[in-house]
Amino acid sequence: MIKIIQPCTIEIAENNFKSFHIKMSYKEGKLSLYGVIGAKRNGDAHGSCGQNLDELKRESLKLAKGWTKEDIEKLYTIWKRWHLNDINSQCEHQRQLGWEEKGLKEVTHYKYELNYKTILKQEKIKKEIIKLLDIGKTVKLNKEQIELINLPYFFNTFDELANEDFYKLDKKVSKKLLHLTPEEHPEGILTKKCPICGYECGTEWLFEEVPDNIIEWLFSRPKPENRYSWK
Ligand SMILES: [Zn+2]
Numbered sequence: 001m002i003k004i005i006q007p008c009t010i011e012i013a014e015n016n017f018k019s020f021h022i023k024m025s026y027k028e029g030k031l032s033l034y035g036v037i038g039a040k041r042n043g044d045a046h047g048s049c050g051q052n053l054d055e056l057k058r059e060s061l062k063l064a065k066g067w068t069k070e071d072i073e074k075l076y077t078i079w080k081r082w083h084l085n086d087i088n089s090q091c092e093h094q095r096q097l098g099w100e101e102k103g104l105k106e107v108t109h110y111k112y113e114l115n116y117k118t119i120l121k122q123e124k125i126k127k128e129i130i131k132l133l134d135i136g137k138t139v140k141l142n143k144e145q146i147e148l149i150n151l152p153y154f155f156n157t158f159d160e161l162a163n164e165d166f167y168k169l170d171k172k173v174s175k176k177l178l179h180l181t182p183e184e185h186p187e188g189i190l191t192k193k194c195p196i197c198g199y200e201c202g203t204e205w206l207f208e209e210v211p212d213n214i215i216e217w218l219f220s221r222p223k224p225e226n227r228y229s230w231k
Contacts, residue, residue: 066222103178
């Protein structure tokens, strides 16, 4: 089932309103929506396209015939909640708890590597130890030396090291909380259990059936006021 609707026009520049068309597809239980603003005949568009549902939140939009402000809000909620219902990585409870938004939050992961100066110092201590052992002496290291020799080559952290003497920054990457386990980051949600059903977040792609009344509502929306010329 495929249907194109046009709930409103959007002001893309001052006093320049373009039609917001949304292509809805419902096949084998999967719902997907795709928006385009100001579709051009050549497949290009004057405005945004794709998952541009946030455009429905604009103050300046003009309702199309047969649409109310409430309809627009309802459409937004449905789009956000049910688009690609077959690839949910969270259960319904986790989504209700706002884990979806939380999962999109990004944190910076810093990967440090021992700096050359420190490697040389470690080498020096090791050599001294070997030398002493060779001549049958007992090795006694001071606290500072023990600390130094035990420093791992790589060091990963979510907190940037300040005035670091031993390490140099090797890599800095942004990671979403969605892709981090609670062991990796205190706020990470990957594999975190749902407090209600116990489902471990992100461990499966869950299919959730779209309620009939939602499909009925979507596919009974009025026909587009302005023609859709996109192919
Ligand atoms: Zn659950």
